[in-house]
Amino acid sequence: xxxxxxxxxxxxxxxxxxxxxxxxxxxxxxxxxxxxxxxxxxxxxxxxxxxxxxxxxxxxxxxxxxxxxxxxxxxxxxxxxxxxxxxxxxxxxxxxxxxxxxxxxxxxxxxxxxxxxxxxxxxxxxxxxxxxxxxxxxxxxxxxxxxxxxxxxxxxxxxxxxxxxxxxxxxxxxxxxxxxxxxxxxxxxxxxxxxxxxxxxxxxxxxxxxxxxxxxxxxxxxxxxxxxxxxxxxxxxxxxxxxxxxxxxxxxxxxxxxxxxxxxxxxxxxxxxxxxxxxxxxxxxxxxxxxxxxxxxxxxxxxxxxxxxxxxxxxx
Numbered sequence: 001x002x003x004x005x006x007x008x009x010x011x012x013x014x015x016x017x018x019x020x021x022x023x024x025x026x027x028x029x030x031x032x033x034x035x036x037x038x039x040x041x042x043x044x045x046x047x048x049x050x051x052x053x054x055x056x057x058x059x060x061x062x063x064x065x066x067x068x069x070x071x072x073x074x075x076x077x078x079x080x081x082x083x084x085x086x087x088x089x090x091x092x093x094x095x096x097x098x099x100x101x102x103x104x105x106x107x108x109x110x111x112x113x114x115x116x117x118x119x120x121x122x123x124x125x126x127x128x129x130x131x132x133x134x135x136x137x138x139x140x141x142x143x144x145x146x147x148x149x150x151x152x153x154x155x156x157x158x159x160x161x162x163x164x165x166x167x168x169x170x171x172x173x174x175x176x177x178x179x180x181x182x183x184x185x186x187x188x189x190x191x192x193x194x195x196x197x198x199x200x201x202x203x204x205x206x207x208x209x210x211x212x213x214x215x216x217x218x219x220x221x222x223x224x225x226x227x228x229x230x231x232x233x234x235x236x237x238x239x240x241x242x243x244x245x246x247x248x249x250x251x252x253x254x255x256x257x258x259x260x261x262x263x264x265x266x267x268x269x270x271x272x273x274x275x276x277x278x279x280x281x282x283x284x285x286x287x288x289x290x291x292x293x294x295x296x297x298x299x300x301x302x303x304x305x306x307x308x309x310x311x312x313x314x315x316x
Contacts, residue, residue, distance in 0.1 A: 007070065009077055011045055015053060016074025018042065019063050024056075096288040097126040102147035104131045105229040106275065109248055111147050114299045118292055125288045144289045145296070146278045149271060157278040160293070162300040164273045167244045169266075170259045174239040182242070182262050185216050192241035195222035196232050196271060205244070205270045216266075244270040275300075 021027035024042065028035040046053050053067035063071065102111040112129065119127050130143065146157075153159035169188065171179075179191050185207050205218045224240045226232055229249055236243040237258060245259075253259040277296055279289065 007049060007073075011049075012070055012074035012077055014041065014045070014074070015067060015070040016072075016078060018054070019067065019071040020075075023061055096124075096286055097128060098145065098286075098288045098292045099128040099130065099143050100145045100147070100292065101130040101132055101143045103149060103229075105246070105249060106147060106149065107131045108230075110300065110304065111296070114296055114303075115292075117299070118295045121295075122288075122291065125291065127292070144279060144286075145293055147296075148276050148278055149274070150276060151269070151272045151274055153276045153278060156281060158281055159276045159278050160297055162275045162277055162297060163304050165271075165275060166247045167268050167270055167273075168247050168250065168254070168264075169242060169262045169268060170236065170245055170250060170254065171242045171262065172237055172239045172259060173257070175241065176260065179242075185218055185263060185266055188242050188262075189218055189220060192224075193220050193222045194224045194226075194232055194235045194241040194243040195220065196225070196227060196229055205268055207266045207268045210265055210267055244268055 017030075018024070018027050018038070021030055024038045025035045028038045031038070042053065049066075051066045052064050053070065055062045055064055100111070100115060107129075108131075112131075115127055115129050119125070147162070149165065171182075175192070176182075182188060182191065203220045203222075205220055207216045207218060208214070209216075222241070224235050226235070229246065232243050233245060233249055233253070235241070236245065237253065242262070247254075250259055254261055277293060279285065279293065
């Protein structure tokens with residue numbers, strides 16, 4: 001009985017070549033080695049398998065039934081290998097995938113366009129793009145790369161800062177008719193407020209004076225709260241309350257006057273100033289994931305120089 005655990009692919013191919021050659025000397029000439037080396041290799045294989053592959057005497061050379069079984073397996077393996085080498089690989093077989101997650105508003109501003117451009121340049125890499133605002137578990141969501149707004153990236157992940165976000169305190173003119181006296185940061189603590197989710201801050205917002213670097217802590221209780229900045233802007237435009245908005249989302253509204261900016265001498269950090277590209281710390285990361293990560297970092301630096309990354313202080 002053949003010891004299947006000792007029968008390697010190379011051994012099966014060797015037996016197939018041997019029986020096809022018809023003799024030890026013929027295989028030796030074909031492979032450019034000595035007949036003695038082929039004979040020694042055959043003997044070692046027979047001892048390891050515990051069978052006789054070829055019955056040989058000084059005058060005869062005949063494969064055994066076990067030898068024929070191994071030879072047929074070797075022939076089938078050789079055909080399969082040759083077919084795999086010669087067969088063209090189509091795009092679906094060679095395609096690798098990268099799964100990316102980004103906040104909805106930020107995705108529309110930057111990441112979505114960048115990922116589309118990447119897909120055009122690298123059609124052999126499949127990309128799955130998820131817009132979600134609060135992905136914290138990359139493994140659970142099966143995400144390779146995550147774009148996140150935070151001042152404190154998780155230590156369990158490799159983090160590259162892409163750029164920083166400037167927030168502006170703004171309100172619709174109709175709201176100012178009811179709250180005309182917003183002169184200092186503390187005044188907005190009692191005013192109606194529209195907010196995105198205060199994840200981890202519990203309504204606490206830090207402010208720093210641009211000229212003096214003096215700081216202030218505000219405690220805000222939103223009367224209307226939603227986890228997506230486009231809806232925060234929508235509610236603010238309809239006069240539901242004051243809000244902190246990323247400048248990139250309200251640049252046009254501030255220009256035409258449908259929103260007004262307040263307390264411009266103060267710099268606020270309500271949601272985290274830094275945008276990071278995160279991935280898990282793993283010993284092996286696919287080339288496709290690394291390629292997209294490099295592309296996103298390079299494109300953010302090129303496309304958004306006005307949002308250049310800066311050092312931020314983590315929340316304590």
